[in-house]
Amino acid sequence: MTIMIDTGNYIAAKAAVMARPAVVPAYPITPQTTLVEGIANYVKTGEFKGEYICVESEHSAMCACIGASAAGVRTFTGTSSHGLLLMHEMLHWAALARLPIVMCNINRTVGPGWNIWPDENDSISQRDTGWIQFYCSSNQEIFDTVIQAFKLAENEKVLLPVMINYNAFILSHTSMPVEIPKQKEIDDFLSKYKPRWKLDVDNPITFGNIILPADYEKIRKDMQNSSENAKKLIPEIAKEWKKIFGRYHGDLIEKYRCDGAEYILLAMGAIGAESKVAIDNLRKEGLKVGLARVRTFRPFPKEEILKLGKQADLIVIDRNISVGSEGALFSEVKAALYDKSDAKVYGFIAGLGGKDVPYTDIEKICKKSINGKAKDCEWYNLEGV
């Protein structure tokens, strides 16, 4: 084990290369650029022995991932914001074709107005593509999740692609110390990918052919079953990782000081880390507040959230907005509780377009909820609209 101090993007590049993918097709976009630069540099140093393909767009990047993965090899890519949106059609394709592609998406605001700063509308709008979605809050979690994601995606009970999301700049360009295991340890943890089927000229099969209505529904139900399987596997893999490497970032959610909490704050990504500082301060003031950092938005941890809703009232911060409705996490949390819990749920929109969300604001959001002064779905700290 060595300690590497580097940015989220370079850490993700390191993790991706240590997972030994055979193919990495990528197209650069701010703020993902240094991730693919990092991988390109490992081509130069010889540490990455796979095929690095410079493609002409993100749509092509995902097409190349699909081709490579269908040919039976481990495949990785990274993108951000408009790049992810350009991939949209192929994201559905990758998931329905049951290809265990792993991709980092650096959460960046969608334009116009043109904005390179963090918010989560890019990945939230890919919610229904069938991809498993993780949201990370530290560079160590990025490293560990990239490795774990291959194990999860390639499990025969899952076979779904995995998107690892982390906030633009706040993680992608911030240096933090990260424990890097030895290559041998990663190789032992992540056995060689053995595809169940593949494109093979010596053994031709039809791939993605027309399918009639009665059978198509079975495909969708099978994806849903596999996503449920992922819910069980994510904690198992996290437990195995903890046993070997001593690090643990939570299962589908990470609970922080929830014991005896009468209010539990739910947040994703970097706000989920900053919230720990707010929770510590609120606890010092005697307020019984805990944190549940949602790590996977898909599969959605509805059973865990229902448990929280039976214990406490819930406060939700969304760094996204489903225009015409409300924050996506807020909606899903309420749906998880429907008819089974009397908990009050308060929703806040904060940090869109990269607006900073410091712990002092998170404390105010919690206090406003506790004091019963929060509106149904409130835009926090927004003036003049």
Next chain:
Amino acid sequence: MSSQELVEIVFHGRGGQGSVTAANLFVTAALKDGNKGVQAFPFFGAERRGAPVRAFARISGDEIHLRSEIYTPDIVIVLDESIMGIVDVLKGLRKDGTILINTTKKPEDFDFSKKYNVATVDATGIALKHDILVGGIPVVNTPILGAVPKILNRVTLKSIQTVIKNKWKGEGGEINVKAAQDAYEEVEVNF
């Protein structure tokens, strides 16, 4: 300052002067000196050569959960004195905070030396003396880091010199190490 407390630092410089590299080298040295939690990040956004830029660093005895900007730094480091007329470098500096400036002036020459701890070092002069130039411009980030152990006991000159040597191998590293040493010896403080 106790060995566990969070310390927040803002670097002010101009694009191309290496403020971000300074922040990265600083936290790498701080980790070596036993500060388990460290973080370094640039101002988030587009940067232009020559324009005023900021970089940030945090060190702590524990893991750092903060992900927000630094609003109330404990230490401000100014790599280019000329930006002090256009950027309020003292903004948010804590009451007991320290400002380290690359200048030929003495700490007492600054009005705010009555209110804050002020440290001064001629990092540009040191860079010129050692002929540390990139594109004809003196590199001030390595010399100024040498002055930091004099104002903050959480990081040692030895670790700063080690990380400089690790980043620039050979002769290039050696002259930067000497520049850091000079800054350490020449820095003047009003406290």
